[in-house]
Amino acid sequence: MRAKIETKKYLFAFIITALVFFGALVVSNKFSAQRIAEIKAIENNISMDILASETQFALLKDSSCKAIDHSTAFSEELSSLTAKLSYMEDNLGANNLEVISLKKYYSLLQVKDYLLVKQVKEKCGVKPITIIYFYSNAGDCEGCVREGYVLTKLRTEFPELRIYSFDYNLDLSVVKTMKSIYGVRNTLPALNIWEENYYGFKSAEDIEKIIPQLKKLRIEREKAEAAKAATSTKN
Structure with missing residues (x-):
């Protein structure tokens, strides 16, 4: 009788542990998915920001540098994306395919932003x-x-x-x-x-x-x- 009670106790403990483990796993995966969605949303914002900057520079070929919106040319969204990508690397691993894909896109955006900054320097004398x-x-x-x-x-x-x-x-x-x-x-x-x-x-x-x-x-x-x-x- 006592052996049956002990078996039930261990079985109950195992079930509780399993539920807690799988519950934590589901929450973790959901949280990671939310982070990826946030990163992609920021990607879209940066893409729009850079497109706006390119259009702006095209319009400003014959305009005064005073008209340049430097807050657009020098996007702050990249800093936010850097922090979020670091979080993804820490949690999903540097070899995760999603992380690598996002990092490649982020690298391209950085180079694009760098080239835009050089355009500002050449046109307006800003260093x-x-x-x-x-x-x-x-x-x-x-x-x-x-x-x-x-x-x-x-x-x-x-x-x-x-x-x-x-x-x-x-x-x-x-x-x-x-x-x-x-x-x-x-x-x-x-x-x-x-x-x-x-x-x-x-x-x-x-x-x-x-x-x-x-x-x-x-x-x-x-x-x-x-x-x-x-x-x-x-x-």
Whole structure:
């Protein structure tokens, strides 16, 4: 009799465990599907943004640079997509076919945005601050994760900073062309700043030394905030 009770207890525990496991699996899959849907929605937004920019540049061939909507030319949607793609890689794995497909599309959009930024520079004399970052998540780049955190921090602090991130091992002709154009070798992480290559982990301080404009932007922002605070105090 006691043996039957013990058997029922174990069977009941097994059923409960199985239900919890499969329930968690369903929720996880649903959550991942929602994330993919969000990423695709952002892809569509970026595509529309870039198409609008191209049309705008075509219209502005004979117009003043004052008419250019720089908020469109310098899309912020790419930063959001970067974060979401990182999440997908962490949860579905870097070798997941959906992740690889999205990463390829994202890389193409980045190159498109980069070319649009160059058009703004040539037409209007604007000198954008850009970093081209090559990384690997194949387990062969010890400093890539830390470098990613540093660049995310800098991008948050300096919205003016354009960062283009490419998986060095991605099988995509555009990425291969970028590596060839800038002569980037397989010593990662690698940063291309002002058409110069920098290899190995670089801290935020290191990057600010390479790009002194960032320090100037911080000082200008601090002065503006101080002036605003002083005005608010008077009122």
